[in-house]
Amino acid sequence: MENEYDPKYFDIEKWAMTHPTSITSDGYIRIKIPDGHPNLNKGRYIHYHRLVMEKKLGRFLNPKEIVHHIDENKLNNEDFNLELFQNSREHHNLRHGAIKYPKLWDRQWLGGEYTVKGRATQDIADELGCNRVNVRYAILKLGIPLRRYTVTAEVMKHVKIAAKLGGRKPK
Numbered sequence: 001m002e003n004e005y006d007p008k009y010f011d012i013e014k015w016a017m018t019h020p021t022s023i024t025s026d027g028y029i030r031i032k033i034p035d036g037h038p039n040l041n042k043g044r045y046i047h048y049h050r051l052v053m054e055k056k057l058g059r060f061l062n063p064k065e066i067v068h069h070i071d072e073n074k075l076n077n078e079d080f081n082l083e084l085f086q087n088s089r090e091h092h093n094l095r096h097g098a099i100k101y102p103k104l105w106d107r108q109w110l111g112g113e114y115t116v117k118g119r120a121t122q123d124i125a126d127e128l129g130c131n132r133v134n135v136r137y138a139i140l141k142l143g144i145p146l147r148r149y150t151v152t153a154e155v156m157k158h159v160k161i162a163a164k165l166g167g168r169k170p171k
């Protein structure tokens with residue numbers, strides 16, 4: 001009976017010693033995929049750090065999941081140096097965005113600008129040199145309450161007219 005590959009008990013270092021490894025053009029160690037690994041779409045090679053994360057989690061990674069190197073050293077694949085993100089957007093915004101725009105992830109600063117001063121997300125983005133989407137994402141992730149636009153009587157009048165004409169109520 002063949003042993004079923006289990007990421008939790010897989011000896012990565014031992015495997016790496018006896019199977020082809022290389023460094024990708026963007027600086028990651030990759031390794032010939034172990035038999036039984038489901039990720040066969042990369043020419044039978046897989047990033048070493050992904051195997052380490054799979055061992056840490058005891059399960060295979062979803063291809064969308066991203067493993068980040070905390071110290072930014074792509075060759076430091078110790079499990080404590082690796083952090084898992086659900087997808088590349090989350091990874092980029094929370095880690096690389098945070099390094100690039102530290103103020104964006106400073107809850108006190110962002111809350112002050114957005115909630116207290118009432119600045120527009122575009123205005124904040126312009127100051128930081130990032131995209132408005134990044135600002136909105138940080139606001140949501142940091143749990144800063146989104147501002148609601150004040151609905152004035154004037155606006156309500158238009159809403160009522162629109163409703164009468166069969167238009168949809170704005171969200």
Ligand SMILES: [Zn+2]
Pocket residue numbers: 067068069091095096
């Ligand atoms: Zn990263």
